[in-house]
Amino acid sequence: MFVKSVPWFQHHGIYSVSFLELCKNNDRKQVSAKFYGFLVLKKQLAIELTQCAPYADIIATVGPKFHTI
DSSP states (O other): OHHHHHHHHHHTTOOEEEHHHHTTTOOHHHHHHHHHHHHHHHHTTSEEEEOSSTTSOOEEEEOTTGGGO
16 A cells, blocks of 8 residues: 555655555555545554645645654
């Protein structure tokens, strides 16, 4: 999932990820699991989530406790 991809993102200098990009070619069950993972990481302050409008893409960025989890 997202957390397993973090070393790759950091190695390539990427500190944000698009939910739509993360869920490309996934079925509904995989997408819902990733969305739930985003919510859990947000609650733990590991990531920050931003969305510019309802139904728009969700962007995840590094949160204040990202490196402690």
